[in-house]
Amino acid sequence: MAVSDRSASHLGEAVGLSDEQLIEMYRLVALTRALDERMWVLNRAGRIPFVISGQGHEGAQVAITWPLRKQHDWVAPFYRSIATCLTFGMSPRDILTAQYATANDPSSGGRQMPGHYGSREHNLVSVSSPVATQLLHAIGIALAAKVRGTDQVAMTFMGEGSSNQGDVHEGLNFAAIHKLPFVFVVENNGYAISVPSAKELAVEDVASRAGGYGMPGLVVDGSDVLECYRVATEAVDRARSGGGPTLIEAKVTRLTAHSSDDQQTKYRSEEELASEKARDPLPRFRAQLVDAGILTDHVEQRLGADIKAVVDDATQYAESQPDPDPSTAMRWVYAEEWPSEAPPPWGFGTAGGHAEEH
Amino acid sequence: MPAKTFIEAIREGMADEMRHDGSIIVLGEDVGKKGGVFLATDGLWAEFGDDRVIDTPLTESQIIGTSIGAAINGLRPVAEIQFADFIHPAFNQLVSEAARLRYRSNNGYSCPMVVRAPYGGGVHGALYHSQSVEAFFTHVPGLKVVIPSTPYDAKGLLRSSIRDDDPVLFFEHKKMYRSVRGEVPDGEYAVPLGRAAVTRAGTQLTVIGYGLMAHYALEAAERVADDGISAEVIDLRTLRPLDKESVLDSVRKTGKCLVVYEDNRFGGYGAEVAAIVAEEAFDYLDGPVTRMAGPDVPGVLQPRPRGLVHDQPGEDRRRDPD
Ligand SMILES: Cc1ncc(C[n+]2csc(CCOP(=O)(O)OP(=O)(O)O)c2C)c(N)n1
Ligand SMILES: [Mg+2]
Numbered sequence: 001m002a003v004s005d006r007s008a009s010h011l012g013e014a015v016g017l018s019d020e021q022l023i024e025m026y027r028l029v030a031l032t033r034a035l036d037e038r039m040w041v042l043n044r045a046g047r048i049p050f051v052i053s054g055q056g057h058e059g060a061q062v063a064i065t066w067p068l069r070k071q072h073d074w075v076a077p078f079y080r081s082i083a084t085c086l087t088f089g090m091s092p093r094d095i096l097t098a099q100y101a102t103a104n105d106p107s108s109g110g111r112q113m114p115g116h117y118g119s120r121e122h123n124l125v126s127v128s129s130p131v132a133t134q135l136l137h138a139i140g141i142a143l144a145a146k147v148r149g150t151d152q153v154a155m156t157f158m159g160e161g162s163s164n165q166g167d168v169h170e171g172l173n174f175a176a177i178h179k180l181p182f183v184f185v186v187e188n189n190g191y192a193i194s195v196p197s198a199k200e201l202a203v204e205d206v207a208s209r210a211g212g213y214g215m216p217g218l219v220v221d222g223s224d225v226l227e228c229y230r231v232a233t234e235a236v237d238r239a240r241s242g243g244g245p246t247l248i249e250a251k252v253t254r255l256t257a258h259s260s261d262d263q264q265t266k267y268r269s270e271e272e273l274a275s276e277k278a279r280d281p282l283p284r285f286r287a288q289l290v291d292a293g294i295l296t297d298h299v300e301q302r303l304g305a306d307i308k309a310v311v312d313d314a315t316q317y318a319e320s321q322p323d324p325d326p327s328t329a330m331r332w333v334y335a336e337e338w339p340s341e342a343p344p345p346w347g348f349g350t351a352g353g354h355a356e357e358h
Numbered sequence: 359m360p361a362k363t364f365i366e367a368i369r370e371g372m373a374d375e376m377r378h379d380g381s382i383i384v385l386g387e388d389v390g391k392k393g394g395v396f397l398a399t400d401g402l403w404a405e406f407g408d409d410r411v412i413d414t415p416l417t418e419s420q421i422i423g424t425s426i427g428a429a430i431n432g433l434r435p436v437a438e439i440q441f442a443d444f445i446h447p448a449f450n451q452l453v454s455e456a457a458r459l460r461y462r463s464n465n466g467y468s469c470p471m472v473v474r475a476p477y478g479g480g481v482h483g484a485l486y487h488s489q490s491v492e493a494f495f496t497h498v499p500g501l502k503v504v505i506p507s508t509p510y511d512a513k514g515l516l517r518s519s520i521r522d523d524d525p526v527l528f529f530e531h532k533k534m535y536r537s538v539r540g541e542v543p544d545g546e547y548a549v550p551l552g553r554a555a556v557t558r559a560g561t562q563l564t565v566i567g568y569g570l571m572a573h574y575a576l577e578a579a580e581r582v583a584d585d586g587i588s589a590e591v592i593d594l595r596t597l598r599p600l601d602k603e604s605v606l607d608s609v610r611k612t613g614k615c616l617v618v619y620e621d622n623r624f625g626g627y628g629a630e631v632a633a634i635v636a637e638e639a640f641d642y643l644d645g646p647v648t649r650m651a652g653p654d655v656p657g658v659l660q661p662r663p664r665g666l667v668h669d670q671p672g673e674d675r676r677r678d679p680d
């Protein structure tokens with residue numbers, strides 16, 4: 001490819017991204033939306049039992065995950081983190097096999113409910129159901145990064161409702177005391193299922209709590225993809241260079257019900273739902289890129305066709321994969337292999353990490 | 359072989375392993391300069407420094423949750439919960455997270471960590487410094503639970519626990535820290551998890567215990583020997599995985615079984631042992647499996663001539679003349 005093709009537009013230059021990178025960011029936002037919409041179709045068609053959506057959160061997720069180094073840094077995601085998982089290396093096939101709970105689903109081998117993503121290969125910590133527990137895992141990962149001197153950054157994501165959990169208080173305090181390479185991202189969509197944020201938080205912004213823990217807290221418009229990217233880059237750089245943790249609160253909108261089992265018109269008015277559409281990050285980002293001359297008709301057509309093909313492929317793939325073998329349900333409660341030292345059952349474990357490097 | 363106290367063996371076990379494996383860290387409340395409220399980690403901070411011996415804030419869920427994350431990213435944390443009574447704020451992290459990480463990721467992730475905590479009564483701890491909490495955790499698939507009763511086993515089992523690739527809860531009876539002494543070899547040795555020890559051979563009755571009760575069971579067996587009763591004593595050492603075969607072999611031989619535990623009787627760990635014996639050795643029993651356990655009240659009671667009373671500071675001074 002000619003060098004001139006890679007040159008950054010004014011928009012790209014302003015944020016330090018090439019046009020190609022901007023298009024890739026846009027592709028991830030649009031791909032996540034298409035994949036998410038496909039999940040609802042599959043749910044309504046009776047093919048998958050449950051959907052918990054990221055619609056409205058995708059722009060913030062892609063942009064904030066973007067500055068991390070893949071397969072080096074770490075992410076502890078939550079159930080809405082589809083765009084984060086795709087940005088950090090999981091594929092649409094990986095996501096849909098988790099929805100179908102197939103034997104080869106990389107998140108859990110079909111053991112967990114849909115929406116509980118994870119990948120050892122991509123340093124994405126396995127999601128569990130009790131909210132906010134993952135924050136402490138990310139902080140422990142950051143502690144290990146500091147102790148081992150690995151230059152890694154750990155990031156975690158959750159909703160504003162979950163941010164009220166005690167684990168968050170305990171963890172942020174610890175992360176700030178030790179200036180750990182850690183970034184806490186709150187995706188504030190204004191609701192915890194049906195409870196509006198006025199009944200979850202006595203303060204307007206979760207980020208205003210950050211000062212009490214001794215770390216910067218930043219509020220960012222989650223539908224402004226490039227602003228999210230700017231803020232996240234700063235936070236990741238600070239974490240990596242020893243400056244300690246940051247709390248980023250992205251104000252997003254939840255475009256769907258809480259999940260496929262929720263009926264949100266019971267607690268959200270038609271007017272509210274209609275006006276919230278204006279906060280959708282996808283058309284906003286698209287308009288920005290079109291205006292900047294980056295997203296041409298040609299590029300958009302190519303992306304659209306590509307996304308459709310990828311989502312169709314993932315659907316067909318997941319549909320055709322076998323269910324887990326019931327005889328494997330009892331496996332992996334404990335380690336089954338002891339690669340080194342004496343091998344009695346419940347004996348030494350791997351004794352891993354007795355490495356010369358230490 | 360030099361004789362050491364129970365707590366010296368534990369301290370040595372940690373220090374030896376930390377010298378051997380740079381990925382081991384110790385974290386908990388007061389574990390640094392002070393060396394722990396019982397001095398189990400005394401000297402570790404001086405030898406291994408701030409990075410590997412970490413005084414945490416007073417936040418038990420954080421201690422466990424952070425350990426899980428550190429284990430995910432290549433360390434082998436040995437966390438101390440200052441008293442087993444205060445492990446409950448970390449229950450969710452232990453039960454929902456540490457125990458399930460391997461299973462829920464289909465063996466993608468593991469969680470090699472040890473949680474040490476002093477438990478048990480007899481040191482004037484009343485309701486909140488005396489509890490036995492093992493049954494909450496032996497119930498949970500994915501956790502291993504170890505309760506040693508001798509200095510030799512404490513060091514050897516701690517080594518195996520640290521080297522194990524799954525989360526291990528390691529409960530230490532605090533009354534034994536300084537009152538129990540025993541031979542501990544200097545070199546490297548390990549006691550495998552999941553193996554009980556027959557600590558006294560006998561023919562007429564099997565008495566099963568662990569922790570401090572393993573000592574009391576031995577004492578009682580000696581006493582009834584004078585009355586011509588031959589009791590076999592089993593020290594379980596690891597509660598989960600349970601060494602079922604050693605238990606069943608003994609009961610099939612003796613035909614009678616008494617399970618002793620310090621925890622509240624109802625739903626205690628010994629109830630599971632009793633159920634297994636009843637189910638799997640029924641044909642060999644010539645009497646009902648029996649439990650001897652703590653009464654079903656919060657805390658630990660001590661026998662006094664005027665009856666059972668709470669084990670409190672000052673109780674000795676107030677005690678009735680025997
Ligand atoms: C400890 C715990 N309590 C309750 C739930 C049930 N629950 C799941 S999601 C949720 C709401 C979370 O709201 P928020 O953190 O704002 O995230 P959002 O779903 O809005 O993205 C609740 C109550 C849970 N999963 N875990
Ligand atoms: Mg919310």
